[in-house]
Amino acid sequence: MSKKRPAASIASLEREIAKLKKENAELRGEDPKKKPRVGRNAKEAYVTCLLLGQEYPFSFEMDDFGANSTDELHASFRENLRDGKEIEFTLKGGKKVEANLRVWSLGIAVRREEDRTKLLSVPALWRTTLALLHVDDDVGSAAEAQLRPLAARNRPWQAIRSCADASAWPCALELLERWRSRADLRLGTWTYSSTIVACGRGDQWQHSMAVLSRMEEVRLSADLIAMSATISSCAAAAQWQRALRYLVELPQAKLEADAMTYHAVTSALVKLEKIPGMGGWKGESLELAMKLLEQMSSASMANESWKTRDETCAKEVTYSRVIHLTVSREDDEDKADKFGSPGQAEGQRPVWATDQRNGQRIEVTPTYSVAVHGRRAVAAALGASSPRLRPLGAATLLLAASRRAPLRRPSASRTAGTAVLGSASSSAPPGLVEALAQAGLGGTAASEAALRHVAERRAEELVEHLEEVVGEGKLLDAGWLQMGKEEIRKKLAEIFTGYLLEIHQIVQVSDVFNDLSVPCRTWRRPWADALVAAHHARQLWAPHLAVAQDFSQLNALGLGCIVLDGMVPPQLAADAHAELEQMAQDGKLSDFSQSTCNPGSRHLWLRFAGPGSDGDGLVPPALATLGDALAGLPGALEERAREVQLSSPRLRIVPNLMAATYGPGSHYVPHKDMYSGGSCGFENTGMLTILCYLNPHWRPGDGGELRVFNTLREAPASPGPGRRVPELLQITADHSESTTTTSHGEAFVDVEPLLGRIVIFRSREVWHGIQPSKAPRRWAVTLWVLADGQPE
Ligand SMILES: O=C(O)CCC(=O)C(=O)O
Ligand SMILES: [Fe+2]
Structure with missing residues (x-):
């Protein structure tokens, strides 16, 4: 600045x-x-x-x-x-x-x-004032005083919007901070969303994520602007994994990605190749982008989202950017032509399927939408890449052209957003199909109508046996008894339907993750199996049951965090360190991070296994061995949890380490690795962070300690069955950790980044940061572990 x-x-x-x-x-x-x-x-x-x-x-x-x-x-x-x-x-x-x-x-x-x-106008004055707030800290307070008339009219969002328009993200953040504590101001969704937009425009993806999580803390639900802006910020900064995760989580926030949201993610994927350290993903990122585009075209859309889209389009004249496709998967191309032709009333021909359970014919016409420019970006990138992929690029472009049709509305009578669950579940995370079978879906093709049917049936069943489910200590609290039976049935059916539809949508997008990741149970390593004990699993998943073993301070905080010392052979750790230093010297590190969250840090990616990595020698041997071994830890944890009958989520890993280094002065502000709301049991997103430090010469006083903060849990605020929904539906897959808030700054533990030390914690819960480093290069490698979305 x-x-x-x-x-x-x-x-x-x-x-x-x-x-x-x-x-x-x-x-x-x-x-x-x-x-x-x-x-x-x-x-x-x-x-x-x-x-x-x-x-x-x-x-x-x-x-x-x-x-x-x-x-x-x-x-x-x-x-x-x-x-x-x-x-x-x-x-x-x-x-x-x-x-x-x-x-x-x-x-x-x-x-x-x-x-x-x-x-x-007066806004102009605000903006001018903002310039001063931004340029010089001394006049910041005076500038804020200038903005007060606006705040007094309780429109703080306008001031923050101005910051966004003026590319002044620090002002936006500063104003949000200053105004958050003021009792006379009510900061609403727009204020937070505008701040996220401002951060996004300033390439401050971490701030965007943090502001989004603040919304969660103050119990404001994120709107599409907030979520999309966070996704775009992450995507623009090549944080495509994070962007994808948010994309997956949109349905939980009752939001639906629009064409622009998908575009942000796909174009980030397309750009990956040009980013230092991301070369390991060459070719694959494009294929992933292609898949995502397919995903996008099969994403169902609700009427509300049509309305939003229409409004957005009308405002910004972006109709030409959005194509409305009304084709089914099998003969996609053919129908695109037919239904894309102008003049056809409503542009849709219904597609019918038979519900195998009751023989009823149900309408399953999918409503498809793709962004032309999303496809264009992919086509351009494919065209510019290897000869093998060039024809694919041409085909994509052709597809984009053939699908350009006037935007049509689905008829009001049609239930929007129908798709065939059968085809979705064939690409579902392993085990999901079984879980859905538990819920009575039986693995048959199911449309939205079928899902509603299941929800209704379950609600009826429960109402028949009310005394078993309602009451003290039961699935539903006694308050439900104040309603009549019919009312309870209706309410439950409504809740269940919403829940099943959410799962359905998540299944569709989570497919993308599965192609990149493998289930932990297929990645077992004797080293990890030998070192992980049952108490480690308890420390993670049931810290209140765990007895202090290793790092008792952390355990005392009851955080769900493990520290393992002396487990990585010192020679392997030292070799891995030497390899990282060599890669740094060879210019393999990313640019210095400009983010104010972790200023000055640098990183590189190490793709130690999976397609594209075989024998390419991209990852030096000690690091490859280390990555391979660390990736065995989640599988071992999963197994130990199973042995002691501890409920824990199934996990997946992406065979990919991130090495990061912090030089003098660089640090990482308190954060969580995964910010997530959500109550759905099928999230396929970040669950565990596994760190391994590689600093042979670290001495007290060198700084760079991992600071782990006390974390408070709160009961969910919303009344109603909330987290019990999966149980009520007899799906026992809910491992989401959506109810955490933080009070960092109170209790914390500092963990020194010692050679070979491994730290494992729950990505969604544990607030942590890195103390300023004084050593020339403080190294850590990180493995992120995802949830598989299926119960043990
Ligand atoms: O290196 C560490 O100690 C932590 C790094 C971290 O928090 C992150 O990359 O998210
Ligand atoms: Fe972190």
């Missing part, structure tokens, strides 16, 4: 702006039709120059900058801004202007606002 103090003070800015407003008002008073005397360019110049500390008036025109429109000018500024450059413009008259691009961008933002409001 630049620390330059702008030449203009707030007072002089205000004076100037007041003067301008007065002039304009006077002019209008004489003749309402008369244009303000201060023309567009002059005003733009005025604001810009004011911010730059240049003298006013200073006349220049748009084409002085080689731009034909303000938009063009703005676009080029934004582009430069991203690179963090300060650049010099030479104006027509030969005069040179040194521009702080952030400030330029603000100037243009102000200009845009004027355009909208026809007068130098």
